[in-house]
Amino acid sequence: MQNLRVQPHRLGLYISCIMANAGLLSAAQASDYAAPSSNDALPTITVTASSDMEKGDGPVDGYVAKRSTTGTKTDTPILETPQSLTVVTQDQIQSTGARTVVEALGYSAGLFNKSGFNPANETFTIRGFTQYGGMLRDGLYDGGAWGNRQESYGLERVEFLKGAASVLYGKLSPGGAINTISKRPTDEPLHEVKLELGNDNHRQLNLDVSDALNSDGTLNYRLTAVARQSDTPVDYTANDRYYLAPAISWTPNDRTSLTLLGNYQENKLTFVNGLPVEGTLLPNKNGQLRPGTFLGEPDWSTGDDEKGSIGYLLEHRFSDQLKLEHKLRYSYSKVHWRYSSINLDASDQRTATRSGYDRFDKVHRLVADTFLEWKTSGARFENTLITGVDWLRENGSMPANWDLTLTPIDIFNPQYSGLIDYSNSLADYSTDQTKTLGVYAQNQLKLDDHWVFLTGLRQDWVDSKATGSADDKDDALTGRAGLVYLLDNGIAPYLSFSQSFQPVSGDDGSPAHRKLEPTEGEQYEAGLRYQPLGSNSLYSVALYQLTQTNVSNTDPVTQIVRQIGEVRSRGAELEAKFSPLPDINLIAAYSYIDAKTTQSLIAAEVNQRTANVPRQQASLWADYHVGQLGSGQLKLGLGVRYIGEQSNASMTDARAKSTPDVTLLDALINYDLQPFNLSLNMVNLTGKTYYSQCSYNTCQLGSSRTVIGALAYRW
Numbered sequence: 001m002q003n004l005r006v007q008p009h010r011l012g013l014y015i016s017c018i019m020a021n022a023g024l025l026s027a028a029q030a031s032d033y034a035a036p037s038s039n040d041a042l043p044t045i046t047v048t049a050s051s052d053m054e055k056g057d058g059p060v061d062g063y064v065a066k067r068s069t070t071g072t073k074t075d076t077p078i079l080e081t082p083q084s085l086t087v088v089t090q091d092q093i094q095s096t097g098a099r100t101v102v103e104a105l106g107y108s109a110g111l112f113n114k115s116g117f118n119p120a121n122e123t124f125t126i127r128g129f130t131q132y133g134g135m136l137r138d139g140l141y142d143g144g145a146w147g148n149r150q151e152s153y154g155l156e157r158v159e160f161l162k163g164a165a166s167v168l169y170g171k172l173s174p175g176g177a178i179n180t181i182s183k184r185p186t187d188e189p190l191h192e193v194k195l196e197l198g199n200d201n202h203r204q205l206n207l208d209v210s211d212a213l214n215s216d217g218t219l220n221y222r223l224t225a226v227a228r229q230s231d232t233p234v235d236y237t238a239n240d241r242y243y244l245a246p247a248i249s250w251t252p253n254d255r256t257s258l259t260l261l262g263n264y265q266e267n268k269l270t271f272v273n274g275l276p277v278e279g280t281l282l283p284n285k286n287g288q289l290r291p292g293t294f295l296g297e298p299d300w301s302t303g304d305d306e307k308g309s310i311g312y313l314l315e316h317r318f319s320d321q322l323k324l325e326h327k328l329r330y331s332y333s334k335v336h337w338r339y340s341s342i343n344l345d346a347s348d349q350r351t352a353t354r355s356g357y358d359r360f361d362k363v364h365r366l367v368a369d370t371f372l373e374w375k376t377s378g379a380r381f382e383n384t385l386i387t388g389v390d391w392l393r394e395n396g397s398m399p400a401n402w403d404l405t406l407t408p409i410d411i412f413n414p415q416y417s418g419l420i421d422y423s424n425s426l427a428d429y430s431t432d433q434t435k436t437l438g439v440y441a442q443n444q445l446k447l448d449d450h451w452v453f454l455t456g457l458r459q460d461w462v463d464s465k466a467t468g469s470a471d472d473k474d475d476a477l478t479g480r481a482g483l484v485y486l487l488d489n490g491i492a493p494y495l496s497f498s499q500s501f502q503p504v505s506g507d508d509g510s511p512a513h514r515k516l517e518p519t520e521g522e523q524y525e526a527g528l529r530y531q532p533l534g535s536n537s538l539y540s541v542a543l544y545q546l547t548q549t550n551v552s553n554t555d556p557v558t559q560i561v562r563q564i565g566e567v568r569s570r571g572a573e574l575e576a577k578f579s580p581l582p583d584i585n586l587i588a589a590y591s592y593i594d595a596k597t598t599q600s601l602i603a604a605e606v607n608q609r610t611a612n613v614p615r616q617q618a619s620l621w622a623d624y625h626v627g628q629l630g631s632g633q634l635k636l637g638l639g640v641r642y643i644g645e646q647s648n649a650s651m652t653d654a655r656a657k658s659t660p661d662v663t664l665l666d667a668l669i670n671y672d673l674q675p676f677n678l679s680l681n682m683v684n685l686t687g688k689t690y691y692s693q694c695s696y697n698t699c700q701l702g703s704s705r706t707v708i709g710a711l712a713y714r715w
Contacts, residue, residue: 056075057156058184063587064089068087070177071085071159079531083161083494084162088104088157096637096639100152101150101158103683105158108160111125112124117692118272119237119269119303125612126162126175128567129175129546131173136178138311139179140329151226151241154263159178159180160176161177166460167457167478167498171460171518173502174523184259186222187217187220191209194206196708196709197710202228202231202708203228206225210223219250223246225245228240233704234294237269239267240267243265245263256316261311261312262308264308265308270296273296273339277697279412289411295354301339302339305334306333307334321374322373324373325370333363335360336359336361338359340355351410353408354409356420361397361398363396364396382446385443389437390438397430397432398428400429404425405420442456452482458477461475462518480499494527496523498525501518516552521547521549523547526544527540527541536579537579538575538576539576542573545569548568551564555601570595571594573590573591575590576588588619590617593615597610612647614646621666632673637670640664642662642664645658648693648695650696664686664688666685677713679710
C-alpha cells in the first residue's frame with residue numbers, strides 16, 4: 001500500500017515559508033530590543049472601534065462581519081485572511097428568507113445548490129467541486145449530506161471558506177468548507193417567540209430565549225426551539241421538523257469560559273427524486289409534466305431522520321499570551337430512506353417502470369479539537385502561533401434492500417398501488433468505522449502593521465474499515481502559505497497557496513485489489529479586499545486555480561480503476577456588502593467558474609465541462625429602511641439571483657446536453673412595531689419553474705415559490 005506524500009519541492013516550500021516567518025519575527029524582535037528606552041515613557045493611547053467589540057464566532061449587527069475564526073481557527077480580521085471567506089449573519093438569513101444553510105449562501109459567490117427542491121438531502125458545488133454535505137459545526141466535522149440539513153434558525157452565522165483547506169480541518173473536498181456557528185448564550189437578556197404561516201400549509205413556531213441563571217451573571221443559558229408542520233410543492237410529500245437546542249455558558253472569571261451545546265432534531269419528510277427529462281427539460285408527445293407530480297408511493301416513500309448532539313467549548317487563558325482552546329462533541333444520526341427510481345418507456349413516453357430502495361443509516365460520531373495559541377508582540381510585530389491536534393471516531397451501519405419491485409406508473413395520471421415487492425430484492429448490510437488523527441501548526445505574523453504572513457503545516461492519519469474489506473490506511477501532509485499587505489486606506493491585496501486531500505474508498509478492481517489513494521487538491525489564489533476605514537462595508541475580488549488529482553477512471557478494456565484523472569477549476573469571484581446611502585443595504589456577488597476535466601482515461605471526457613456547474617452566477621440583494629410609518633418602522637427588500645446555463649451528465653438525448661439559465665426574484669416586507677415584528681418573505685416571487693440539475697435522463701425540480709408571513713414578539 002502506498003501512502004499519500006507531498007512532493008519534495010512542496011515540502012521545501014513549507015519549510016522555507018516557516019523559516020522565513022521565523023526570520024522575520026527574529027528581525028522584528030531584534031529591532032525591539034534595539035529601540036530607545038525613552039519609548040517606554042510615551043503615554044498609552046487607547047483606540048476603541050466597533051469592530052473590536054465583535055468576536056469571530058459571535059453575533060453581528062447587520063450583514064457585514066469583520067472577524068472570523070473559520071479561516072485561521074483564531075479570532076482574525078477577515079481583512080487579514082489570505083483566502084476567500086464569506087460570512088452570512090443571522091440578520092441576512094432572516095432578511096433573505098433562507099430556510100437551509102445552502103439557501104443562506106444564495107447571495108454569495110462560488111456556491112451552487114444542486115439539490116434544488118429536495119427536503120431530504122443537501123448537495124452543492126463549491127468552485128466547481130461537488131460536496132455531499134461535509135459541513136462543519138462550530139469548527140468540528142458534522143457529517144455528510146444524508147440527514148444533515150441544519151436548522152437555520154438555530155445558527156448565529158454561516159461561514160464559507162473557499163478552496164483547499166485541509167491544513168485546518170483535515171479530509172475535505174478541494175472546494176472548501178462551510179462552518180456553521182451555533183447560537184450561544186448572550187450577555188444581554190434575549191426573548192423571542194415567532195409564529196410563521198405560509199403556502200403549502202406551512203405552520204411553524206420558533207422560540208429563542210437567553211438570560212442569566214445567577215445574580216453575578218457568570219452562568220447563562222440559551223434555548224432555541226422550532227416546531228414545523230408543512231407540505232411541499234410536490235404531491236404527497238411533507239417537510240416537518242422539530243428542533244431543540246439548549247446551551248449553557250459558565251465564565252467563572254475573565255480567563256476561563258465553558259459553553260455546553262446540545263441539539264436534537266427530528267425531520268418527518270419525503271424523499272423527492274427527479275422527473276423524466278421528457279416532459280420537463282424536453283418536450284413530451286403527451287404534454288408537459290406538472291412540476292408537483294409525485295412518482296413514488298405516498299404511504300411508503302420516506303426520508304425520515306433523527307439526529308442529536310452534546311458537546312462543549314472550553315477556553316482558558318494561562319496568561320495574556322498563552323491560551324488553550326478545546327472543543328468536543330458526540331453526535332448520532334438515524335436516517336430511514338425509502339424511495340423509487342423510474343425508467344420511462346421511450347415509445348409511449350408516459351409509462352415508467354419503477355424500482356425501489358429501502359435503506360437505514362445509523363452513525364455515531366465523537367470528534368474533538370485542541371490547540372494552544374501563543375501570542376507575542378513588540379513595537380514592530382504581532383505574532384500568533386497555534387499548535388494542535390484533532391481527531392474523529394465514526395461508526396456507522398447500513399442495512400439496505402436494493403432493486404425492490406414497484407408497479408409501473410403513468411407519469412401523467414399517477415395511480416398508486418402501494419405494492420412493493422421485496423421478494424427478489426438484493427439485501428445488503430454494511431458497517432464502517434473511521435478514525436482520523438491530525439496534528440497541525442500555523443503561524444500568523446503581522447509586521448509593521450502592514451505585512452501579514454500566514455504559514456501552516458498538517459499531518460493526517462486516516463484508518464477506515466468497511467464490511468468485507470481490509471483496513472484502509474492513509475496519511476497526508478498538507479500545507480498552506482499566504483501573504484497580505486494592509487494599506488492605510490483599507491485596501492488589502494493577498495496571495496495564497498493551499499492544499500487538500502480526501503480519502504477514496506475501495507480498490508482498483510484488479511486481482512491484486514490495490515487500494516485507491518486519496519485525491520489531492522491544490523489551490524493558487526490572488527485577491528483583494530477593501531474595507532473603507534470606519535465604514536460598515538466590505539468588498540472583495542478573487543482569482544484562483546484549483547486542481548484535483550488522483551481522480552479515478554475505469555479502463556474500458558480491463559475494467560481496472562486507474563487514478564490518472566485530473567479536474568481543474570479556474571475562476572473569478574466578486575462580493576460586496578455596503579450601504580450606498582444611510583438607509584440602504586446592498587449585497588452583491590458574481591462568480592465565473594471554468595471547471596473541466598483535463599486528464600482522463602476516456603478521451604471523450606478531456607476538456608469537457610464539469611456537469612452541473614453553472615459557468616456564471618450573479619446575485620443582488622437590496623433593502624431600504626423606509627422609516628416611520630404609523631407607529632412602526634417599515635423596511636422593504638428585493639433580491640435577484642441569476643443561475644447560468646450548466647452542462648448535464650449522462651443524458652441519452654443530445655438535446656438535453658445542458659440546462660438553461662434562470663433568473664429568480666426574492667422580496668421582503670418588514671414592519672417593526674415594538675415589541676412586535678411583522679415580516680413577509682417571498683422566495684422565487686414569480687413562481688418560475690426551473691430545474692436545479694439534470695442527469696441520467698431525469699431532472700431535479702428547483703425551489704418553487706415560497707411565501708411565509710411571520711409575527712414575532714420580543715421582550
